[in-house]
Structures are given as structure tokens and as C-alpha cells.
Amino acid sequence: MKNNSFRQNLVQLFTIVTILAAVALTTTGQSKSTAKADASLIPRCSLRSISGNYGMTVNASNFVAPGVSIPIVAVGLINFNGEGTLTGSATTSFGGGVGTDSVTGVYSVDSNCTGSFSVTFSNGFTINHNLVVVDEGKEIIFIQTDQNTVTTGRFRRQ
Secondary structure (H helix, E strand, O other), X not given: OHHHHHHHHHHHHHHHHHHHHHHHHHHHHHHHHHHHHHHHHOOOOOXXXXXXXXXXXXXXXXXXXXXXXXXXXXXXXXXXXXXXXXEEEEEEEEOOEEEEEEEEEEEEEOOOOEEEEEEEEOOOOEXXXXXXXXXXXXXXXXXXXXOOEXXXXXXXXX
């Protein structure tokens, strides 16, 4: 009898330990998945994600008539202030005519690291873009969203 009672106690103890271990593992798993879920709710990007000086390069075509386009390339230095405005200068070759101009603009960044920006040249001409923040703000890739243009470019943090 004593031996049978000992076995029953051992089985009960083993069952309790197993249940406690399962509860501990489940709780730990829930904490990790909750932490993951909470981490995904934290915005990855914001206006401050693209703050500072960036070197810029642009390749474009401006369609002026069916079958007629003007090639455009540019390089420049742009400063994003971390609060939604930008300033800088760009040297542009527009169909072979080269000039340097100052620019100002505004930008927005969504938590999913996409956004938009507009650039206004000193002559008042404004162009609009969509952007994607890459590599924690070290790089920004963009496309112009105005009609009759095919423009892509990159900003690289200095």
C-alpha cells in the first residue's frame, strides 16, 4: 500500500510540475507574441526619420508632346529639418541646358516609411513626389507624381 501511495503522490507531483511548466511556457510565449504585436504598433518612421543633409540624384524625362520628351538629370544637396520642411540647391541639366537653383519644400512621412514631398524652385515652379524611407533614413527613394513626367531619384544621408 505504501508503495502504491508513493506512486500516486509521484504521479500527482509529476502532473503538477508538467502543468506548471506548460503554463510558464504558454505565458512566456504570450509575452513574446504580445511584445511582438506591441513592437509592430510602434511607428517605424516619422518626420524625424529623414532629418539632416542628403545628397540627391535625379533621372527624368518630361513629355512635351506625343513621342517627344526632354531628358532631365540633376544632383543636389537637400536639408530635411525633421519637422516637415526642406531647403537646398540643385544643379539640373534640362535637355542639355544646365543651371543651378535653390529649392524649398515640404514633406510628410507616414509610420510605414512612405510619404510625399513637394519642391518649389526659386522661379516658383513646384514638383510633387512620393517617397519611401530606406535603411532607417539613410536613404530615400522617390518618384515624381506630376503628369507627363517619368522621374525617379534618390537621396543619400551625408
